[in-house]
Amino acid sequence: MELAIVILAAGKGTRMRSDLPKVAHPLAGKPMLGHVIDTARALSPGSICVVYGHGGDRVRREVTATDVIWAEQAEQLGTGHAVAQAMPHIAEDVVLILYGDVPLIRAETLREFVARVQPDRLALMTLEMADPGAYGRIVRNADGAVQAIVEYKDADDTQKAIREINTGILACPRAFLDQALPRLSSNNAQGEYYLTDVIAMAVADGLSIEAVQPSFPWEVDGVNDRVQLARLERVYQQVQAEALMRAGVTVLDPARLDIRGNVRCGQDVVLDINTVLVGDVDIAARVTIGPNCLIRNARIGEGSHIEANSVVDGAVVGNDCHVGPFARLRPGTELAAGARVGNFVETKKTLIGAGSKVNHLTYLGDTTLGQGVNVGAGTITCNYDGVNKFETHIGDGAFIGSNSSLVAPVSVGPGATVGAGSVVTKDVPDNELAVARSKQRNLSGWQRPGKVSQDNVSQNKASQDAAAAAQRGDTSQQGEQ
Numbered sequence: 001m002e003l004a005i006v007i008l009a010a011g012k013g014t015r016m017r018s019d020l021p022k023v024a025h026p027l028a029g030k031p032m033l034g035h036v037i038d039t040a041r042a043l044s045p046g047s048i049c050v051v052y053g054h055g056g057d058r059v060r061r062e063v064t065a066t067d068v069i070w071a072e073q074a075e076q077l078g079t080g081h082a083v084a085q086a087m088p089h090i091a092e093d094v095v096l097i098l099y100g101d102v103p104l105i106r107a108e109t110l111r112e113f114v115a116r117v118q119p120d121r122l123a124l125m126t127l128e129m130a131d132p133g134a135y136g137r138i139v140r141n142a143d144g145a146v147q148a149i150v151e152y153k154d155a156d157d158t159q160k161a162i163r164e165i166n167t168g169i170l171a172c173p174r175a176f177l178d179q180a181l182p183r184l185s186s187n188n189a190q191g192e193y194y195l196t197d198v199i200a201m202a203v204a205d206g207l208s209i210e211a212v213q214p215s216f217p218w219e220v221d222g223v224n225d226r227v228q229l230a231r232l233e234r235v236y237q238q239v240q241a242e243a244l245m246r247a248g249v250t251v252l253d254p255a256r257l258d259i260r261g262n263v264r265c266g267q268d269v270v271l272d273i274n275t276v277l278v279g280d281v282d283i284a285a286r287v288t289i290g291p292n293c294l295i296r297n298a299r300i301g302e303g304s305h306i307e308a309n310s311v312v313d314g315a316v317v318g319n320d321c322h323v324g325p326f327a328r329l330r331p332g333t334e335l336a337a338g339a340r341v342g343n344f345v346e347t348k349k350t351l352i353g354a355g356s357k358v359n360h361l362t363y364l365g366d367t368t369l370g371q372g373v374n375v376g377a378g379t380i381t382c383n384y385d386g387v388n389k390f391e392t393h394i395g396d397g398a399f400i401g402s403n404s405s406l407v408a409p410v411s412v413g414p415g416a417t418v419g420a421g422s423v424v425t426k427d428v429p430d431n432e433l434a435v436a437r438s439k440q441r442n443l444s445g446w447q448r449p450g451k452v453s454q455d456n457v458s459q460n461k462a463s464q465d466a467a468a469a470a471q472r473g474d475t476s477q478q479g480e481q
């Protein structure tokens with residue numbers, strides 16, 4: 001039987017107190033509705049239809065999904081009315097109803113759930129709760145067969161005492177829904193068209209209801225406010241952390257790991273506290289990540305070490321590299337095997353060859369470094385003239401002295417050396433030494449100024465004048481002293 005999935009997402013979400021529609025609020029960096037759509041996709045349904053209403057345009061902008069049918073529910077007249085808006089858009093013979101604000105439902109649970117549906121049987125997801133609050137109650141007969149769902153506001157005291165509740169998740173033969181939905185009435189405590197009323201209709205029509213429980217209660221937890229959202233965020237993070245640990249990753253504190261994307265980790269990876277992994281992240285075996293690192297859309301090769309407080313963003317780190325502490329690899333950075341990037345180094349669109357070292361206080365942008373290059377502390381590639389960006393090329397085995405500025409476009413040949421403090425504006429040929437800085441002069445007999453007082457003010461003045469003259473290279477003044 002072919003499956004259609006309908007996701008209800010038209011509610012206002014007043015209790016979020018937000019301009020952003022509730023289902024667009026992110027959980028682990030992705031809109032809640034995005035999680036539900038991804039889970040729906042995992043079931044390979046014939047179609048997915050999202051019923052949207054309040055802030056619909058905003059929802060569609062935040063959740064870009066080209067394989068989804070969007071059905072508008074202009075007025076929120078109830079869950080039954082919402083599902084009815086989807087029906088004209090779908091053709092499959094089984095309909096599964098999910099919710100944009102119930103983000104953690106798992107595909108495994110849903111697969112088993114949907115498999116229960118028959119032409120004469122509905123599947124209903126229910127949960128036993130110690131404190132069933134205001135949820136709809138599951139009414140069973142003496143044989144234990146589900147007869148109806150009674151909404152809390154419509155329930156009598158006996159019904160309110162029932163601890164089995166309706167999660168809202170329901171799967172039905174389409175033929176049944178087609179004829180049941182038009183029969184719903186809004187003659188109830190809330191004046192809404194309740195989807196839940198289809199249960200009693202099904203029983204009356206001779207269909208049976210199979211109640212199924214989720215594997216974990218949090219799968220059916222809904223979000224009405226930011227407190228509940230934060231709780232589910234923690235649940236989600238705990239589940240991700242446990243999956244990594246089971247796959248052979250050491251997570252020093254599972255409560256201080258955040259995964260906002262798709263992460264693959266090899267064996268014996270170690271993640272220290274406050275690791276944040278965002279987007280597509282691939283971490284190979286034996287990598288260690290120190291405390292407080294952000295790794296976003298990055299690949300890190302086997303045995304590499306990312307030390308504390310580093311940012312690896314849109315970068316590829318080869319095997320056995322060393323990054324940080326306090327390094328920032330920006331998009332387009334690639335480190336070949338054994339490269340080292342140390343503290344207070346920023347790189348952007350830069351290839352660092354095998355075994356090359358950029359250990360301290362450096363900016364490299366639009367740069368290619370060959371193998372075995374040593375870049376001294378304080379080196380800057382001046383890649384931007386205020387309008388255009390230019391490239392710097394540094395050949396194998398080159399040595400860039402500390403505090404050098406390489407004014408792009410420029411290249412330093414293989415084996416070349418740049419003297420410390422140079423401002424390099426011309427290409428440096430292979431194996432040559434470039435020194436581009438003012439010559440040092442030592443002034444013998446020069447005296448430091450003393451503390452200014454009435455007596456020595458003129459003497460001090462003379463000393464300062466002499467120093468200024470020396471700076472200008474004015475030897476006649478110097479001679480007067």
Ligand code: UD1
Pocket residue numbers: 008009010011012051073075076077078079080081082099100101134135136137149151165166167168193194195196222
């Ligand atoms: C619903 C169920 C209740 C169940 C509870 C579980 C009904 C009548 N009741 O109650 O039995 O225990 O969920 O959380 O179904 N929505 C729309 N359009 C509408 C109304 C709702 O899209 O016109 C969406 C909402 O965005 C929300 C979901 O449907 O995601 C549930 O709606 P809500 O009004 O919160 O239903 P509950 O009163 O919680």
Ligand code: CA
Pocket residue numbers: 222
């Ligand atoms: Ca609700």
